Amino acid sequence: MRSALVLGTGLIGTSIALALSGRGVRVHLADRDPDQRRTAAALGAGTEEPPEGPVDLAVAAVPPAHVAAALGGLQARGAARGYMDVASVKGGPRRELTAAGGDLRAYLGTHPMAGRERSGPLAATADLFEGRPWVLTPTPETDTEVLNQVLELVSLCRAVPVVMDADAHDRAVGLVSHTPQLVSSLLAARLASAEETAVRLSGQGIRDVTRIAASDAGMWIDILSANPGPVADILSEFAVDLDETVRALRALESADEVKRAEGAAGVEGVLRRGNAGRERVPGKHGAAPAAYETVAVLISDRPGELARIFADAGRAGVNVEDVRIEHATGRQAGLVQLMVQPASAPVLTASLRERGWSIRQ
Ligand SMILES: NC(=O)c1ccc[n+]([C@@H]2O[C@H](COP(=O)([O-])OP(=O)(O)OC[C@H]3O[C@@H](n4cnc5c(N)ncnc54)[C@H](O)[C@@H]3O)[C@@H](O)[C@H]2O)c1
Ligand SMILES: O=C(O)C(=O)C[C@]1(C(=O)O)C=C[C@@H](O)C=C1
Missing domain, CATH: 1.10.287 (Helix Hairpins)
Known part of the structure; x- marks a missing residue:
């Protein structure tokens, strides 16, 4: 792939653009909000210049309710040879594009299973999709060349392609993505009017379960409006x-x-x-899931402490597979849990102790 157009330079669009630009693709950025486009360009995601002719692939990374109109507009002006979207729901946008008379041969509906609770280009990262499933929903009419371009994009983003039917996808994400969002919001809502003394005790458990409750409500209304049935089915079983x-x-x-x-x-x-x-x-x-062993290290709340501990783990020749940080409320210290292969845990513990770190059992 030599060129791409990303329409919608928020979290997902800018993350894709950063990954493609970093691997040599010429990426053109577009957004209805010029500030978002400017910010994405300043981050190195691509150029604000419109392309001179059709690009290889146009990516609509706009909210689900805007996908069909955005793709229709791009197709009407022949912006690309192939078109894809990344919306979190797949059945609705496809039906809307069909109803609007869009070219379905040149279109492939996709959904990267990676994201964040923050929106906009400033939350974007080039490695957002690394190792994550990326759902593709081709149909018999999908042009093979378009499918290949999309597969190349997924590979450039270092994601793992998964082929599914659009409606089966919507039922599946109803369980693994849309219901979790509502359950997290429902639980976090209990905190809104809770006593300050209780909220101040919040530890890692409540942080884990409510992280996605910080997500953009407007985007989620859009997503849930396009998939209400499967989510309602799961929530009624949940209620039982x-x-x-x-x-x-x-x-x-x-x-x-x-x-x-x-x-x-x-x-x-x-x-x-x-x-x-x-x-x-x-x-x-x-x-x-790998069975990692945890090495828990006390760190003081000073700039550079995390960098220092990772550097020391590197010096011990140990690869940190995952990491968690617990901040103790009102204390100038935190606990870093380094998840490592079981065989590496004693090596890391001994090496960090030698370098003066305080290890918690
Ligand atoms: N946030 C996630 O975790 C996540 C993960 C996977 C997929 N998605 C999907 O990706 C898409 C984008 O989500 P996001 O999180 O990047 O949102 P975002 O709010 O960060 O970005 C959306 C961008 O689209 C622009 N936009 C909106 N309507 C437009 C239009 N009609 N034409 C041009 N630009 C328009 C906005 O100005 C904004 O910059 C959505 O369809 C969402 O369902 C989101
Ligand atoms: O990690 C998060 O913040 C997310 O919620 C990402 C998440 C998900 O449910 O996994 C959210 C919606 C998207 O459509 C895809 C990914």
Whole structure:
């Protein structure tokens, strides 16, 4: 691929543009908001100059409700040889493009399974899609050349292509993306009016479960409006599970020993089913989750401490597979959990101790 046009230079569009530009593709940037386009260009994502002729691939990275109109407009002026979108829902945009008389042979609906709770070009990174699944929804009418261009884009973004039917995709992301967003928002909403004393105690658990509650509400209304049925189905099953869990917890309050035992079994069942579900979530690069060992290190809240600990891990010859940081409320210290291969844990622990770090068991 030699040239691309990215329409919509927010989080996803700019991340794609950064990855393509970094690998030698000439990327033209467009956005209805000139500030977003300017910012993306300043980040090195591409040029603000419009292309002189049709580019190889045009990418519509705009909110789902705008996809069909954006693609229709691009196709009407012959902006590219192939067209794709990255919207989080696939059935609706395809039907809208069909209704608007768009050219479906030159179009491929896609969805990268990577993102963030922040929007806009300043949140973009070139490595956002590395090792992540990227869903492609070709149909028998999709032009092979367009499919190949999209596969090349996915490969340049270092993502892993996954081919699916558009409606099957929407049901699947209803479970693994859209319902989690609502569950996270529902839980975070409980904090909005909670006592300050309670909120100040927030640790890593609540941070993990509510991170995506910070996402853009406008974008999510768009996504959920395009996939309400599957999400409502999953949430009603969730509501049944919630009712059962509440009943089990009430039973745990009972004076009757038999009822308490039933309650405990009910709650344990929820926790164990949760363990089983969590085990199925793939780790990095789409592989099964690796069993890493954690080396927990106390760090002081000073600039450069994180860089220093990573450099020391490198000096010990240990690859850090994953990392977590816990900030202790009101204290000038935090706990860094370095996840490493089990065989590397003793090496890292000894080496960091030698360099003066305080290791927590
Ligand atoms: N945020 C995520 O985690 C995520 C992940 C995967 C896919 N997506 C999908 O990617 C798309 C973009 O999401 P984002 O998170 O980058 O949003 P964003 O808000 O960061 O960026 C969207 C950009 O599109 C521009 N825009 C809106 N309407 C336009 C139009 N009609 N013409 C030209 N530009 C227009 C906006 O000005 C903005 O710069 C959405 O379809 C979303 O469903 C998002
Ligand atoms: O990590 C996040 O912030 C995301 O929510 C990303 C996420 C997801 O659910 O995995 C959100 C919506 C997108 O369509 C794709 C990715």
